[in-house]
Amino acid sequence: MERISREAPVLIIRHETTRQMPGGGANAVYNLATLGAQVKAVGLVGKDDQGKALRGIFEDAGIDTEGIMVDTQRPTVTKTRISGHARQSVTQQIVRVDRKSDELPDPVIQEQLTDYIRAQIGTVDAVVCSDYGDGVFTGPVIQAVLAHQQTVVDTQKSLGRYRGARLFTPNLPEAERAVGYSIASPQALTAADKDLLALTQAQQILITRGDAGMSLFDPSGREQHIPAFNRTEVFDVTGAGDTVVAALTLGLAAGGSFWEAAVLGNIAASIVVRQFGTATTNPTEVKATLQALLEETGSGRKFL
Secondary structure: OEEEOOOOOEEEEEEOOOOOOOOOHHHHHHHHHHOOOOOEEEEEEEOOHHHHHHHHHHHHOOOEEEEEEEEOOOOOOEEEEEEEEOOOOOOEEEEEEEEOOOOOOOHHHHHHHHHHHHHHHHHOOOEEEEEOOOOOOOHHHHHHHOOOOOEEEEEOOOHHHHOOOOEEOOEHHHHHHHHOOOOOOHHHHHHHHHHHHHHHOOOEEEEEOHHHOEEEEOOOOOEEEEOOOOOOOOOOOOOHHHHHHHHHHHHHHOOOOHHHHHHHHHHHHHHHOOOOOOOOOOHHHHHHHHHHHHHHOOOOOOOO
16 A cells, blocks of 8 residues: 555555455355364466466465466456545545456466366365456356355345356345346345346345345345444445455355355444454454444344
């Protein structure tokens, strides 16, 4: 992070790699690790300094990087955020500059990714597909990840490509794009639930709805709504969806119900949105936040 500072206002240039915080799909990977998971990362980086830095960050966090392939024809996806603030004001993002390729990976690299996933799929408790549309999730790769019964999908578009995954976690705009209409009423939310379940054949759909909380649906027609746990200290929602996916996946892998896992994801997200830029949390913070929430609601339950 570089700072240019003489008098207020201050211009802050934030670069995801230089400030040691992975973004995009890498943020979901990093969140899983900071929450205590043993993670095998799968993806692509370029033959550049950003790719080396990202791999180094992962390795320092104990993440297995064997599944990260180098594509010499593509840059490592890099996002530069330019933000500013004045005294007594909240830091705000002004613009973001992305460096990426819109081309599909070389077929040889696609095959390498697919082969690695197939070799590892039986050794893991869950699979997270964090699809930012940057070319990793080709057809063969998707078929490989769907071989696992505990596949959680967080994709910005084309939910139907992952048909048969266990759980999908679209945010509200993503859900609206998938069904093709506005979800602005309880009736529309129920209709979207049915349409999304038909599209994905999932066991559950979790729609994250910002300050309206989350809504969890299953094929039986049951709807469960979870309120937002933090509405007053939201500074930046960047990457909050990655935190939700990481925490709820760990909850499911540990044997929790869909509702319990969703609550865990909601709590984790309520922590990271209090920080500017992509951020992570850890089990200690999650436990403390859950304890405070229980005390606030009058529950006397204690957690070790």
